Amino acid sequence: MEKHLIHITVNGHEYELYINPKTLLxxxxxxxxxxxGSKRGCETVSCGACTVIIEGMAVKGCSVxxxxxxxxxxxxxxGLEQNGKLSAIQKAFLDEGAFQCGFCTSGMLMSAKAFLDENPNPTTHEIRDGIEGNICRCTGYNSIVRAMSSVAQGKYREE
Ligand code: FES
Ligand code: FES
Known part of the structure; x- marks a missing residue:
């Protein structure tokens, strides 16, 4: 199949890729x-492990x-950490123990980041809705929701 040239900027770096047109993001x-860091889980747009942020929106990387x-x-x-410092949402996940095996974590972090950027003062209910597309089989969701609430409450600063 004929390959196509595309340009994608990932975490601020521009990449030129020759790809098969059926290549998933x-x-x-x-x-x-x-x-x-982004994981391939179900590849059926169900688990959210592959979530990345495109132009500010959380998108499942197996869906495009x-x-x-x-x-x-x-x-x-x-791309979340800056100059070797963890971002606010990463620090909150660490402090709250919002992961065990970590397989869902990168996708969960990206959904959380995009959600909080869009909704700086969410209710707990809104937070739960905001991450409904991401499945975690380990922790339950309470620690993840607590971590997101802590960021929304301003307990963490971006450095
Ligand atoms: S790999 Fe599960 S949603 Fe993309
Ligand atoms: S920490 Fe294991 S799936 Fe979420």
Whole structure:
């Protein structure tokens, strides 16, 4: 199949990729660019482990083709920390123990980040709705919701 050239900016770096048009965004990020923080779980748009942020919106990386991200800005979990410092949501997840195996965590963090950027003062109910597309099989959701609430309450600063 003929390959196509696309340009994607991931975590502030521009990448030029020759890809099969059927390549999923999550494949491009993991297999072409080599950023493996975003996980491939179900690949049926159900689990949320592959979630990244495209132009401010949380998007499941298995739900879009890489070509659909041509020319767009993508943020993955590797792009959350700045200058070696964890972001507010990462620190809150650590403090609240909001993960066990960690397989869902990168996707959960990206959904949480996009949600809180859009909804700075959410209720607990809204937080639960905000991450409903992300499945965690380990922790239950209370610690994740507590971490997101802590960030919303201003307990963590971006450094
Ligand atoms: S791998 Fe994309 S939603 Fe599960
Ligand atoms: S921490 Fe294991 S699936 Fe969420």
């Amino acid at each position: 999550i494949e491009a990020i993991r297999d072409y660019i080599g950023l493996t 083709l890489a070509m659909q991200a041509d020319g767009l800005n993508v943020t993955t979990v590797e």
